[in-house]
Amino acid sequence: MLRMKKLLIFSLLSLAVNGLVACSDGEVYQAPEITDTKVLTIGSEYGNATSGWNVSGIPDGIYNLEFYTKSSQLNELPYLTASGKTTAIMPSVNTWSKNVIKGINVSDGTCHIELSNGGNIQIKGLQLVSSEKEFNMVKGGDISLLSYVEDNGGKYYAADGQEGDCLEILKQSGMNLVRLRLYNDPGNPDFYPSNTLPAGYQNQDDVLRLAKRAKDKGMDILLTFHYSDYWTNGEDQYKPHEWAELDFDALKTAVHDYTAEFLGKMSAQGTVPKYVALGNEIQAGLLYPDGACEDPIKMCALLNAGAKAVREILPESKIVIHSTFSEGVNETTHKWFFGLVRDYGVDYDVMGISYYPFWTNMSATGFRGWADRIIKQFDKDILVMETGYSWNQTLPDGSPGQLSHNGPYAEFSKLGQRDFIVDLSNQIKQVESGRVLGYVYWDPIFIEVEGLGWILGEKNYVSNTTLFDFGGKALPVLDAMKYNN
CATH class of the missing domain: 3.20.20.80 (Glycosidases)
Incomplete structure (x- = not known):
């Protein structure tokens, strides 16, 4: 029998205020939707998020972080880090581009997420997806x-x-x-x-x-x-x-x-x-x-x-x-x-x-x-x-x-x-x-x-x-x- 992947899904606003609803196997919980907050321009509202966000209450394990971005080509390469795992962000001005950080190891119930060299980048749809596999590219x-x-x-x-x-x-x-x-x-x-x-x-x-x-x-x-x-x-x-x-x-x-x-x-x-x-x-x-x-x-x-x-x-x-x-x-x-x-x-x-x-x-x-x-x-x-x-x-x-x-x-x-x-x-x-x-x-x-x-x-x-x-x-x-x- 195929076992459903466990999803931890949260909106950008929920992320910024450390809000997260944990879920059990096979269930999906969505943080309450708040108008105009699913897309957040990091550069204007939260600076470059140098202090990052701590997403707490997560069962220990390995996760992938998935999210979508819009950004222009920048001289300094923007990247997102989640508890030590990193992905650089691909320029995409007119369409939303999907990004993935694979193999995040959560060992203390908390995932620390931080954007570097952010500039004028929009991010939406972040979600942590449980995974059974480590990944080192x-x-x-x-x-x-x-x-x-x-x-x-x-x-x-x-x-x-x-x-x-x-x-x-x-x-x-x-x-x-x-x-x-x-x-x-x-x-x-x-x-x-x-x-x-x-x-x-x-x-x-x-x-x-x-x-x-x-x-x-x-x-x-x-x-x-x-x-x-x-x-x-x-x-x-x-x-x-x-x-x-x-x-x-x-x-x-x-x-x-x-x-x-x-x-x-x-x-x-x-x-x-x-x-x-x-x-x-x-x-x-x-x-x-x-x-x-x-x-x-x-x-x-x-x-x-x-x-x-x-x-x-x-x-x-x-x-x-x-x-x-x-x-x-x-x-x-x-x-x-x-x-x-x-x-x-x-x-x-x-x-x-x-x-x-x-x-x-x-x-x-x-x-x-x-x-x-x-x-x-x-x-x-x-x-x-x-x-x-x-x-x-x-x-x-x-x-x-x-x-x-x-x-x-x-x-x-x-x-x-x-x-x-x-x-x-x-x-x-x-x-x-x-x-x-x-x-x-x-x-x-x-x-x-x-x-x-x-x-x-x-x-x-x-x-x-x-x-x-x-x-x-x-x-x-x-x-x-x-x-x-």
């Missing part, structure tokens, strides 16, 4: 090129202009996970395409060093095995040159042994990854041609070889299968691909997805709808493995970057980038099942450094989508990380 970024940038003179600065350690700046801004991508033999001059990448980076030694730095900062790790000497996606899945001539049984063994060996090294230095992704954007398979999805038996056998190694060496780590999302790789394709993975018995825990407004032409609201449908069909958690937003229309030389527009988000600006992450975070928290874990920003640290490109001899095509400006200074988007948890 994954807020990550891929730092795989950090050593490369630093070794070539790149420097990072906090928002106040003070030079600092990149990872410390990110940690203080709320980032709690780093993604590291591992190639088998990048930068080897004797083999293509490994010879198109810089030597000494994104290999085992470099990944181990970066993992140690991140773990020392208290950050979780997402490790991606590309199973290649080079970048992989739906189009490119080059076998490592050492595996090029192996027959299929030997290839399976190589995947297992290589995965197990490196995870053993990660474990030995105390940097066990929380998540391990088997391949990168493998919606068409991996290790072509053997693991192409045209032969799902072989594809899934290779994935299970990697999964077996993860379970043997790091049974506490979560296994991720990662697909992209674009107008060419649509929901039908996702259902087909993850259906193959399910039907052929691949052992994994989390569906990874690359979601960019540019390639999907989809807003964060649209992504939430997609996630609701996919989770219902496959009963898996989802992690946004990649996302990004262009805060400047061009690269420093005036040419377009990799993301030449922002889909339904028309604005090219630093505040536009910030507000996209606010929107994405808020929509993630509204997924019906609560099973979207969070997001990982793509190449947030690959700032502009003269002569540095992802491929040797080419320019940096993502320096206008990073979390730092062209000079390495932290951008306002980091407030969107900091004020969402």
Whole structure:
């Protein structure tokens, strides 16, 4: 029998005077409605509510706070805090925008609610909804090129202009996970395409060093095995040159042994990854041609070889299968691909997805709808493995970057980038099942450094989508990380 959620509902005026009617399971109580008080402009009537409100008489437990706002885009990001949990508020001038704070832990019968950087914000319809689940959003970024940038003179600065350690700046801004991508033999001059990448980076030694730095900062790790000497996606899945001539049984063994060996090294230095992704954007398979999805038996056998190694060496780590999302790789394709993975018995825990407004032409609201449908069909958690937003229309030389527009988000600006992450975070928290874990920003640290490109001899095509400006200074988007948890 379905059990109704317990609701604690109150009007804004009742909130301001500490009025709350508690209720028992299955019942809903509404504070008496008073004309013209359901919408309250915080800035004019209660200042910025620096002292906040204490809502008392609440049974101990975990709650979500839901509310609606209208606000303009502000230089200082407004956010609402409820007993230590926070959500930044999305600009919405003409329509009411729903906001959610998830996983509020009430342990003393009181929920303290406070608005910061309020400005001219209207709030209505606040309600506390009991929940059975804690929630701590994954807020990550891929730092795989950090050593490369630093070794070539790149420097990072906090928002106040003070030079600092990149990872410390990110940690203080709320980032709690780093993604590291591992190639088998990048930068080897004797083999293509490994010879198109810089030597000494994104290999085992470099990944181990970066993992140690991140773990020392208290950050979780997402490790991606590309199973290649080079970048992989739906189009490119080059076998490592050492595996090029192996027959299929030997290839399976190589995947297992290589995965197990490196995870053993990660474990030995105390940097066990929380998540391990088997391949990168493998919606068409991996290790072509053997693991192409045209032969799902072989594809899934290779994935299970990697999964077996993860379970043997790091049974506490979560296994991720990662697909992209674009107008060419649509929901039908996702259902087909993850259906193959399910039907052929691949052992994994989390569906990874690359979601960019540019390639999907989809807003964060649209992504939430997609996630609701996919989770219902496959009963898996989802992690946004990649996302990004262009805060400047061009690269420093005036040419377009990799993301030449922002889909339904028309604005090219630093505040536009910030507000996209606010929107994405808020929509993630509204997924019906609560099973979207969070997001990982793509190449947030690959700032502009003269002569540095992802491929040797080419320019940096993502320096206008990073979390730092062209000079390495932290951008306002980091407030969107900091004020969402």
